[in-house]
Amino acid sequence: MSQPTLKLVHVLLGKSIVESLLVAGLAIGFFFTAFPPYFRGWGEVADQRVSGWAVNSALPEERVVVQLFVDGVLVENGVANELRPDVRYAGWANDDYHGYSFALTAMAPGQHEARVYALHKQGDGVNQTLQLLGDPIRFRTDEAGRSTGLVRSK
C-alpha cells in the first residue's frame, strides 16, 4: 500500500469544514422551524384573571393559540382573539384582536407562578412547541384563594 500525500489531509479538512457548515445550517434551520423568534406578547394578573396579548409578527393576521400554566401545570388553552386596541396602537399588530384572558380558579394560599405560552404547530400539526410570552408572572393568593397582588422580582 502506498503512502498518502498531504492532499488527503486537505480533502479531510475540506470535508470537515463542509460538514461543520452543514450541521450549523441544520441547527439554525431547526431552531427557526421549531422555535421561530416571531412571537411577541405580555401578560399580567388582575381581577382573578390572567390577561394579556400575543402576536405572531411573521403572520400578524393570525390569532395565536395560547396556553396558561400555573405552577408548571397546564390550566387552560385559549386563542388570543379578544379586543386589545392598545396592541395595534403600540405597533405590534395590524388589527385590534390579539388579547387573551383566562379566569383563575381558587388556589391554595401563598405564592404562585403563571406562565403564558404561544403554541407553535409545525409539520402538519404533528409537532408542537411552546414559547413563553413575556416573563413568568408571580402572584400571591389569600386564604380564600383569590389573587392579592403581584410578587416583585428582586
Place this chain on the structure above:
Amino acid sequence: MDNKEMLVIPTLSRSLALWEIASITSSGLIVLWGIQVFADRQPWIGVVPIVLAMVMMIYSHRQRGESARDLGFRLDNFWQSLSLLIVPTLVALALIVFVVWLLNDQRFSPRSFRTRLLFVPLWALFQQYALQGFINRRAMLVWGPGLKSVALVAAIFSVLHMPSPALGLLALIGGLIWGSSYQKQPNLFALCLSHTVVSLVLSLTVPPNLTPFLRIGFKYFGLVF
C-alpha cells in the same frame, strides 16, 4: 515534487488513518442524528454527507493505491468467505427468530414484503464496503489485523445503530463476526449476502409493536421535525 505532493511520514499515516475512520463515522452520525430528523422534509440534504464520505473514501483508496479487488469486490474467495460466515449467520437467524417469538407472546406474525426491502442488498453492500473495505482496512493500518481492529469496527457499527439496544447489540455481534471474517477472507459480496439475510429476516419477522426497536438515531424516539 511540490509541497502538495509531499508524502505523509509513516507515523503520521497511522494518525491519518484514525482521522479517516473518525471522519466516516461522523458522516454516519450526521445522517442518523441530524439530517434524518431535522431535515426530514428535505431528505436530499442527506445526500451531502454521503457524497462527501464517498468522495473521501474513493480519494483515500487512490492515494493509498488500493484496488477494488483489494477492498473485497472480488469473486475468487467468495466461497471461502461464505464458509466462514454461514454458521454464525444461521445461528444469528435462529436467535433472532427465537427472541422475536418469545417477545411476541410465543407466536409468529410475519409481515408482508415491502418494496423498499428490494434495496436492502444494495444498502448492505454499501454498509459493508464502508465498514470493512474502509474502516476495517484503516484500523488494520493502525493496529494490524486482530482483535483491536475488529473491536473498533464492531464498536463503530454498534454506535451507528444506537440508541436501539437490540440493534446496538446485534450490530456489535455482527461487527465482530463480519470484521474478523473480512480480515481472513476479504470478500464484500459474501458479507453483503450475510448482512442482507439478517436484515430481511429482522424486517419480516419483527411485529409492528416492536418496530421502534428497529429504528436508529433520533427516529428511535419517534421524533421528526
